[in-house]
Amino acid sequence: MNRLFRRFALLVLLAMTLASAVIYLTFRLLFGDPLEQIARRQAAGQIFLLEQYIDQAPADEWLPRLNKVREVSEVTLELQPLATALAALPARQHAALLRGEVVMDVTDKAYYRRVDLRGMRYIGSDDDVIHAQHLPIDIGEALNMEAIRFGLIALFLLVPIGWWSRRHWRGLQSLSQMADAFGRGNLTARASVERSASIAPLAGHINDMAERIAALLEARRHLLHSVSHELRTPIARLEFGMELLRERHAGDDEALLRRLEAMETDVGELKALVNELLSLNQLDQTQAMQQQPFAVTPLLRACVPQPGTQHFSASIADDLGELHGDARLLARAINNLLGNAAKYAQSRITLTATRGEQLHIVIEDDGPGIPPQARTQVFEPFYRLSRDADHAAGGYGLGLAIAARAIQLHGGAITIDESPLGGARFTASI
Structure with missing residues (x-):
């Protein structure tokens, strides 16, 4: 029922x-x-x-x-x-x-x-x-007769209501299943309801909307993939040309050497940007994600950074259990969050991992933090805050987008709030 x-x-x-x-x-x-x-x-x-x-x-x-x-x-x-x-x-x-x-x-x-x-x-x-x-x-x-009359009227009302609601409910379930599958990345999912169903017009509009969204996402994916691959060829030519220039003409010309080093830095940034674009594009293809169980505690401990200028502390529980998904992809997300914290932290970064009903991975820093109005926008590709610290930190605005998408593919989400350290606190809940 x-x-x-x-x-x-x-x-x-x-x-x-x-x-x-x-x-x-x-x-x-x-x-x-x-x-x-x-x-x-x-x-x-x-x-x-x-x-x-x-x-x-x-x-x-x-x-x-x-x-x-x-x-x-x-x-x-x-x-x-x-x-x-x-x-x-x-x-x-x-x-x-x-x-x-x-x-x-x-x-x-x-x-x-x-x-x-x-x-x-x-x-x-x-x-x-x-x-x-x-x-x-x-x-x-007399009251029993009234009760029988009441029951018979209720029965004759509820039977057609039950028949109608069953058909209506099956249509709603079809829409719900289609929405779930579409949200998980199956862009071919469509609602299938009978033409005589009361929600058939709604299902038709939803299917049309899904077609347009799928077409737009597919066009975006092809564009990113094509642009990223096409950029690799001129980048490779530039690297080859600069290497020839260094060997044949640089010699003891320090000005030319400095210029070549600056150009190599720019080319390195272009290569990094292309790789990030390809990574982001690959995350949209959920069928490419590996699906296998892996232990969480060793993975997080492997993400602990080497000693640097900031003081880093980690509190990783021993009983975090297992997750089903792609260990490499989750490690990439954690490393992106740690790398983001390292860009803005003044002296302290902490990583805490606990497990209750969900796995909670918390990364905090004592940097400038993130304004409340921008805490959802920072996960959008290429979004960067208009602050001097953000431009000085470099990057392309793709690291957090990749991290958020990777956590989402594992059935979780990332939230941002203010850390007791004074900076931002990223909480990944899976």
């Missing part, structure tokens, strides 16, 4: 219950208590006997006829003072009793009625009330 049907069923049953209560209160306000009407119909024979046999007797025979009915009837007929009857009835029924009407007592299966209003039956008969008890009243039967 799907959640959609359970919600519909609950709403239908609540609505029917509320409608039944409103109908009961409305009928009670306009026509009197329906339960009393049912009781009156069930006791109609006894009321008829009182009104058409006992009351039709002459005044001197009224009591004998009442006694005769007492002898042959299973119903108990008693005379009691009017004050006693009024005390036994709720205030809303007092007026009817005083008018001489038959007043039903559903709870006790009884009715009350004054003997008469003028004392014509016997002396003081206007102050007496006939109290009939043990009447053949069975409200439970």
Whole structure:
């Protein structure tokens, strides 16, 4: 039973219950208590006997006829003072009793009625009330019939709702599965629903959107791949040309040597940029990612940097367990985060790894930090903060993008907040 049907069923049953209560209160306000009407119909024979046999007797025979009915009837007929009857009835029924009407007592299966209003039956008969008890009243039967009616109406409402919600739910599941697969990188995933389904137009629009997104991503991937590979050829020519120039013409010309060294640095940056672009492009091809279990603790300890100008401290738990994915790719992400911290830290970098419900890898530094408004943008390719420290640190704005994508491919995410050290704190949760 799907959640959609359970919600519909609950709403239908609540609505029917509320409608039944409103109908009961409305009928009670306009026509009197329906339960009393049912009781009156069930006791109609006894009321008829009182009104058409006992009351039709002459005044001197009224009591004998009442006694005769007492002898042959299973119903108990008693005379009691009017004050006693009024005390036994709720205030809303007092007026009817005083008018001489038959007043039903559903709870006790009884009715009350004054003997008469003028004392014509016997002396003081206007102050007496006939109290009939043990009447053949069975409200439970009537309530059971109402419950059966309620159940049958609910059944005939819920059956078509269940049929419709099942088809609707299956369509929603198809959309959900398609969205999950598309989000995991399967750009060929599409929603498959029947044309007659209520969500068929929505599924069509989602499929069209997926087609456009897949085309754009594929074009971007091809562009990055093509540009990166095409750049390697002129870079190789430049390296070859500079090497020939160094061998044939540099000699003792220090100015030319310095110029060649500067050019080699620029070419090295171009090569690094091309390699980063190829790495980022490769991460978009999730099918190329290795899928195998690996131990986390040794991997993180292997990422600990060599002693440098900054003071580095690591706290890596021994019971981090295993992850299923690409160990090389995860190590690349951790190294990128550590490298980013090394660029901006003044003197301290820390790495902490713990495991609870998730694996948490925390990297902190005491650098300038990252403004809150830029903490999501720094994971976008080529994004760099407009600060002097960022331009002095170098880089191309791809390291954090690669790290975020690698963590995402392992089912996790990276968040940024302020570190107690004063700089930025990157938390990778997997």
